[in-house]
Amino acid sequence: MAEIIINARGLQCPGPIVQLFNQSKQAGSGDVIKIEVTDHGFTKDVQAWCKKTGNELVELLDQGGVIYATIRKC
Amino acid sequence: MEKVRLVVIGGVAAGTKAASKARREHPDWEVLVITRDKDISYAGCGLPYFLSGVIKERKELVVRGPQEFLDDQNIIVLTQSEALSIDPTQKKLTFRELATNQIHTISYDHLVLATGASPVLPPLPGIELGNIYPLRTIENAEDIRSLLDKGAVKEAVVVGAGFVGLEAAENLALKGIRVTVVEMAPLVLPGYDEEMSQYVRNYLEEKGMEIRTGARVRGFTGNLDGKVCEVQLENEAIPAQLVIWAGGVKPNVALACASGLKLGPTGAIAVNEYQESSIQGIYAVGDCAENTHLITGDGVWCPMGSTSNKTGRIAGLNIGRQDQVDALPGVLGTSVIKLFELHAGRTGLTEEQAKAKGYNVVSTIVPANDKAHYYPGYQQIITKLIADRTSGRVLGVQVVGEGVVDKPVDIVATLISLGGNLEQLSRLDLAYAPPFSMAISSTILAAHVLRNKIQGKFVGVNPGELGVILAKGDAVILDVRTEAENFIRAIPGSLNIPFNELVLRYQEIPQNKKLIVVCKVGKRAYLTLDKLRSLGFTDLAILEGGLEAYPYEVI
Numbered sequence: 001m002a003e004i005i006i007n008a009r010g011l012q013c014p015g016p017i018v019q020l021f022n023q024s025k026q027a028g029s030g031d032v033i034k035i036e037v038t039d040h041g042f043t044k045d046v047q048a049w050c051k052k053t054g055n056e057l058v059e060l061l062d063q064g065g066v067i068y069a070t071i072r073k074c
Numbered sequence: 075m076e077k078v079r080l081v082v083i084g085g086v087a088a089g090t091k092a093a094s095k096a097r098r099e100h101p102d103w104e105v106l107v108i109t110r111d112k113d114i115s116y117a118g119c120g121l122p123y124f125l126s127g128v129i130k131e132r133k134e135l136v137v138r139g140p141q142e143f144l145d146d147q148n149i150i151v152l153t154q155s156e157a158l159s160i161d162p163t164q165k166k167l168t169f170r171e172l173a174t175n176q177i178h179t180i181s182y183d184h185l186v187l188a189t190g191a192s193p194v195l196p197p198l199p200g201i202e203l204g205n206i207y208p209l210r211t212i213e214n215a216e217d218i219r220s221l222l223d224k225g226a227v228k229e230a231v232v233v234g235a236g237f238v239g240l241e242a243a244e245n246l247a248l249k250g251i252r253v254t255v256v257e258m259a260p261l262v263l264p265g266y267d268e269e270m271s272q273y274v275r276n277y278l279e280e281k282g283m284e285i286r287t288g289a290r291v292r293g294f295t296g297n298l299d300g301k302v303c304e305v306q307l308e309n310e311a312i313p314a315q316l317v318i319w320a321g322g323v324k325p326n327v328a329l330a331c332a333s334g335l336k337l338g339p340t341g342a343i344a345v346n347e348y349q350e351s352s353i354q355g356i357y358a359v360g361d362c363a364e365n366t367h368l369i370t371g372d373g374v375w376c377p378m379g380s381t382s383n384k385t386g387r388i389a390g391l392n393i394g395r396q397d398q399v400d401a402l403p404g405v406l407g408t409s410v411i412k413l414f415e416l417h418a419g420r421t422g423l424t425e426e427q428a429k430a431k432g433y434n435v436v437s438t439i440v441p442a443n444d445k446a447h448y449y450p451g452y453q454q455i456i457t458k459l460i461a462d463r464t465s466g467r468v469l470g471v472q473v474v475g476e477g478v479v480d481k482p483v484d485i486v487a488t489l490i491s492l493g494g495n496l497e498q499l500s501r502l503d504l505a506y507a508p509p510f511s512m513a514i515s516s517t518i519l520a521a522h523v524l525r526n527k528i529q530g531k532f533v534g535v536n537p538g539e540l541g542v543i544l545a546k547g548d549a550v551i552l553d554v555r556t557e558a559e560n561f562i563r564a565i566p567g568s569l570n571i572p573f574n575e576l577v578l579r580y581q582e583i584p585q586n587k588k589l590i591v592v593c594k595v596g597k598r599a600y601l602t603l604d605k606l607r608s609l610g611f612t613d614l615a616i617l618e619g620g621l622e623a624y625p626y627e628v629i
Contacts, residue, residue, distance in 0.1 A: 012447055013594065014559045021558035040453065048562045065450035 002027065006035040008042075009066065017045045020071075024055065027073045032058070037067045046071070077104040080393065081167055081182040083157045083329070085109035086118060087379055088360025088386035089188030090138075093149050095390025096184075103394075106180075107143070107151045108169055113212050114140060114151055119379045121215040122241035125222065126248045135212055160185065160333040162353050184355060184393050187335075187343065188386065189326040191361035191377050195319055200294030204301040206317040209242055221316060227251055231305045231314040233291055235262035237411055239320030240278070244413050246316075247283055254284035254312050256291060256305070258321070265407055267424045269439070269537045270458055270472045272625035277416045286310075291321075323377060325362045338364035340375040347401040349389040357389040368404035368491060369423055369469060370431055376405050406470075408487045415476045417455075419483035422470025422490050425460050436463040438524045438534060439619030441595040442516035444477030446508035453477030456623045457520040459486075463528055466495035471517075482517040496521050496528070523596075532600055533615040535590055537624045540565075540617060549588040554602045555621070563621060563628045565592060573598050580609045588613040595620040 004023055008016035016037040023033060035046075043062065046069050050057040059070040078100070082093045085107045097105045107114065115137045123129040140151035154172040161167075168179045193208035195201055205221060207214050221227055228251065232243040235257035243253045255262070255278075261271040262278070262285060275285055286307065294317065295304040305312045325342040327335075336352035338344035342364035349357045361377035363385055388402045410419035428435045437460040445452035455475030461468050471486040473479040489499050500521035506513055514522070527534055535543060543549050544567070551568035553560050560570040571579045573593075583589065589611055591599040599616040606614055617624065 010448070014556050017562065018556050018558045021556075021561065038450070045559075045562055049558075052561065 002031045004031060004033045006033065008035055008037045008039075010038055013039050013041045013045070015039070016042045017049065020046065020049065024053070024071075024073055029073055031073045033071045033073065035069050035071070037069070038065060040067075042067050042069075077102065078183045078394065079104045079106065079181065080184045080186070081180070082107045082186040082188055083109075083167075084188030084190055084360065084362070085111065085114035085151060085153070086116060086188070086190060086360070086382075088190075088363075088382040088389075089186065090115040090143070091383050091386025092186045092188060092357070092359050092390040092393075093143075094147060095387050096186075096393055097147050097149055097390075099391060100394065105147075105149045106182075107149060108155045108157055108167075109151070109153055110156045110172070111211065112153055114138075114143070114153060116212050118210070121209050121212070122238060122245045124212075124215045125209075125219055125242060126245035127219075128245065128248075132212065132216065135215075157189075157329055160329065160356075162333055162356060185357070186389050186393065187330055187351070187356065187358040187362055188360045189329060189362040191323040191325045193319060194322050194324050196321075198291060198293045200296060200302065200306075203294050203296040204299070205315060206294060206302050206319060208319045209238055210323070218316065218318065222246075222249055222251070227316040229312075229314050230254075230316040230318065231256060231312055232318045232320055233257075233305075234320035234322060235259070235285070235287070236264055236320060236322070237409065239318070240411065240413055242318045242320055243278075243283060246318075247281065247414075251316075252282075252284075254286065254305075254314070256289050256307065256312075257285070257287045258290055260288045262287060263411070263418065265409060265420050265424065266418070266472050266474075267426055267458065267538075269623070269625055270418075270456075270474055273456065273474055273623065274413070274416065274418055276625055278413060281414050284312075323361070325375065325377070327362060330358065330362065338373040340364050340373050342375045344373070345385075347388075347403055348392045348398045349385050349402065350392070355393075357393055359385040359389045366404035368406050371404075374405065374407065376407050378405075378409060380408070381405055406487055406490055408483060410480045410483060416474065417476065417479040418472070418474045419479040420470070420472040421483050421487040422468070423460065424470060424472070425458075428460055428462070428469045433469060434463040435469070436461055436524065436528055437536070437618075438520060438527055439536070439596075439623045440516070440520040440523050441475075441619055441622040442519050443512055444475070444479075444481075444516065445510060446512055449508040454622065455479055455482070455516055456619060457482060457516055458619075459517075459520040459524050461496050461524055461528075466497060466528070468494055468496055468499055471520075473516075482515070485515075485517050496525055500525060526600075532603060534618040535615045536618050537626060540590065540624075541626070543588070543590065549590055550584055551590050551592055551617075552583060552602075553592045554598050555593050559594065559621075565617075565621070565624065566627060566629050568592060573602055576602065576605055576609070580606075583611070588615065590615050590617055592617045593620050595622050 056072040061068040143149040292306040343358040360382035408421040453476040455477040458472040460470040553568040554573040593599040
């Protein structure tokens, strides 16, 4: 299983979610994507995205203004 | 020589303010406050926060007691004393001491009525059951809190989705109680247009609150202990061990009416801009008095703590003088509310109110940030700005979001009070640094957008109108956001062609249809218009506020 790390800090919407969307197309089933984002709107977006795709949102943290999301592709 | 005597009837915000101000103006007067309540000068607006313990102590709510008034200001306060009648010709007042039932008649030289407003509890079946409370006095708040602290409440119903109702509901939800808000009107939160109100409602529902609008309470069912256990609506029964009745208040005008004071069109006591009633020398302040709307000049009733304090001050200044030293020309219905992390503020007329008053109304909805987008902790706020197309006069604003909303509302309230127009709003020199604002503040941005709209640079469609336009079948929604954004959240039936793929893919767009261009906040849609025009499309509009401000069904 591969682990993909995306640093989307400093990017405004839709930057982070577009990166996640594109990277996930490359990823295989079971791969883990870790993404770091500073855009506040991402929290809601990543939850909605996981719900729609069926990917698992393993972790979602908001620490010091940075959102850390870990997703396992289904 | 006997002292000049001022009597103030009522002792919460406006009454004590009037008494204090008059005392400062006239150190030689005798100032007497008579109130039915046990407490005086308490923070009525703080009661919802006492329920959850955000405000912990009773003494935090009671600003000062009778002894402090006497010691600090030489103001005599008679609590639990109910004014029974006034004789304006003889300048006499009769009141009863509730504890002893003794009746006294005293003379006065000057009189201020600050009789407040009271909750209206309709005579519904079961209204006499236990654990049904209004939330108007400290006693109410203490009763409810002790019930909560006992753990006796798992489910609660709040009747009324005005300020107090929603704040009470929020504070109950913060205690982990399952709350249902029941509102007779079709919308929650008065003073907001439909689409803005819907936005607030969505937020509350996402927080787990149940909301019923256009719903009437038919009655209450009790258990064997005589406590409420169920609230009956037309087609539904909602289990509840606590009911807070926040279904509206009425001005207390019985004493005023019986004394011959005129009421205004709203049913509150008519006063002039000096707070003087129709009987010379008798003043009325706070929730029992009518207000004048600054824009329309109509009589309105805005029973708000902010207005109460102002009217008390004005009466205290003017009473007992031949010249009038200060006046309150009117109010704008300015208000702000916090519900969980959501803030909502408004001032002036709503779009609907402005239309009803015959203005040539134009409005826009603009999502923006409360701080620079690169400064940590910035939040989105959505501004709906309303103006008169002909004169450019600013008529109102509504701002909702998790960011700072009181600042923009106050900016617009100030501008409207000074009779300002959109042009002036867009040119204000406002405070800016990244932790405080965007370089072009959200309010100025909204003014720019609205000026662009008036100048014909774009046609906007309000989210509430979208359904009507689509139902006609001659319009298509063109979503110009990225594929990823569209995937996450989109308006049903929209065609997604990202902004930067338009030139390649424009042939997918149906010809001879009205195009409603949609993006996240409206900016990309606006920037797309030129490109679409150059590709031969002519009937173009953008969705005001984009997906961010769209409060209806998304997929």
